[in-house]
Amino acid sequence: MSELAKYPRKLDAAIEAFRSERLRWVMGLSVVGAKASETERYNQIAEDVMIDEMRRQMLLVELRNKGPLTMKELSESTGLGRKQLLDHMLALRKRGAVTEVGEKENEYVYKAI
Amino acid sequence: MSEVESVTNAKDAARSDNASFDPRILVFTCNWCSYAGADLAGTSRLQYPPNARIIRTMCSGRIEPVFVLEALRDGADGVIVTGCHPGDCHYVKGNFRAEKRFNFLKMALKQIGVEEDRVRLAWISAGEGEKFSLLIRDMTDKIRELGPNPFKSSNIKAT
Numbered sequence: 001m002s003e004l005a006k007y008p009r010k011l012d013a014a015i016e017a018f019r020s021e022r023l024r025w026v027m028g029l030s031v032v033g034a035k036a037s038e039t040e041r042y043n044q045i046a047e048d049v050m051i052d053e054m055r056r057q058m059l060l061v062e063l064r065n066k067g068p069l070t071m072k073e074l075s076e077s078t079g080l081g082r083k084q085l086l087d088h089m090l091a092l093r094k095r096g097a098v099t100e101v102g103e104k105e106n107e108y109v110y111k112a113i
Numbered sequence: 114m115s116e117v118e119s120v121t122n123a124k125d126a127a128r129s130d131n132a133s134f135d136p137r138i139l140v141f142t143c144n145w146c147s148y149a150g151a152d153l154a155g156t157s158r159l160q161y162p163p164n165a166r167i168i169r170t171m172c173s174g175r176i177e178p179v180f181v182l183e184a185l186r187d188g189a190d191g192v193i194v195t196g197c198h199p200g201d202c203h204y205v206k207g208n209f210r211a212e213k214r215f216n217f218l219k220m221a222l223k224q225i226g227v228e229e230d231r232v233r234l235a236w237i238s239a240g241e242g243e244k245f246s247l248l249i250r251d252m253t254d255k256i257r258e259l260g261p262n263p264f265k266s267s268n269i270k271a272t
Contacts, residue, residue, distance in 0.1 A: 010225045011186050011264050017221070018179045027214050029177060 021045055055080065056088050060097060063112035070107040136190040136256035138165045138249070141180070143173045145203040146238050147195035153242030161246035162253040165193075172196070174207025178218035181232055188265050191231045191256040193248065198236040208236070227264060230255050 017023050024030040025045050055078075062077050063069055069077070075085050089110065092098045100108040142148040148169045154161065170176060173196025181192045194215060196208040215234045222232060233252060237245050 011182060011227075014221045014225055015179055015182045015186065018177065018182060018217075023217075027178075027217055028210060029214070 022049065025049070052088070052091075055084070056092055056097075059085075059088055059092065060112050063098060063110060068101050068109040068111040070104050070109050072105075072107060074110070134257060134261055136164050136253055136261075137188060138191045138193065138252055138256060139184045139189040140165045140167045140193045140195060140249070141173070141176045142167055142169050142237075143196045143203075143207070144169055144171045146197035146201065147173075147235075147245070149239035150195075150237040150241045150245045153239065154246045155242075157242045159242055159246040161249040164253045164256075165249045172202065172204050172207035173211035174202070174204060174209075176211055176214070178214055178221065181218055182221070185227065185231070185262055185264055190259075190262040190265075191233070191252055193233045193235060193252055195235045195237050195245075195248075198238055201238065225264070227262075228259050230259060231262065 021030055021041075022045055025042075026049070030042075030045075058078055059074060059080075062074060066073075066077070071082070071085055071089065074080070074089075075082060078085070080088070089098065093110075096113060098110045098112055101111040102109045140151070142151055148167070151167055173194060176194050181194065184192050194211060196211050197203065199208055199212075202208045212234065215232075218232065219229065222229065233248075235244075235248050237248070
């Protein structure tokens with residue numbers, strides 16, 4: 001497969017992302033929750049978004065209060081598993097909310113911006 | 114070769130055969146303002162390139178980012194979303210919603226690596242036939258400059 005052929009997957013991924021209930025909900029396009037029978041689904045989407053955001057803010061609070069920390073230290077202080085932590089740190093890094101400031105015991109040290 | 118380099122090369126290759134390139138531009142218009150503007154451009158016999166294909170919706174608020182992305186995947190080289198001027202929406206808030214969703218779309222396109230100028234949001238009232246024809250002319254020139262959309266599925270299959 002050529003390198004370029006990887007790109008339509010990105011476009012397809014964006015199409016699927018914009019079809020997903022979660023993004024549609026953020027954009028105000030979702031009709032989930034409009035009917036009483038869908039309350040449970042609506043609550044689930046809302047809860048997912050809220051939990052993710054709360055966990056990300058928790059990581060930022062830790063970094064602000066305790067100074068630069070490694071993933072291991074963050075995992076110990078927040079109780080988040082390694083995979084979840086990695087997902088959230090990547091999201092925060094992409095958002096420009098955290099940055100690496102060095103290395104400690106073969107791990108990056110992160111700081112809140 | 115990195116992903117970025119390969120797409121840059123593909124874009125350069127696409128630009129090189131622009132001479133014979135006839136862009137396909139999809140224009141979403143709203144029933145109340147911009148479609149009437151497009152209609153006025155026609156009845157006023159204003160000249161604009163025949164590259165635009167118009168789809169009429171009841172309101173720009175109906176246009177979802179998925180419509181634009183699918184258009185780009187399925188063959189459009191550029192997409193224009195048009196609606197009533199802010200404050201003039203027949204359904205009061207439709208165009209504000211369209212603008213909000215368009216911003217989401219721009220964010221996604223930036224992530225994918227689609228040139229920003231391939232999509233455009235414009236407000237056109239029923240009396241702005243001239244503005245509509247200028248918009249199509251300008252967009253056609255811009256897309257011609259950018260070259261064929263390297264992300265459309267037919268281009269991908271050919272490589």
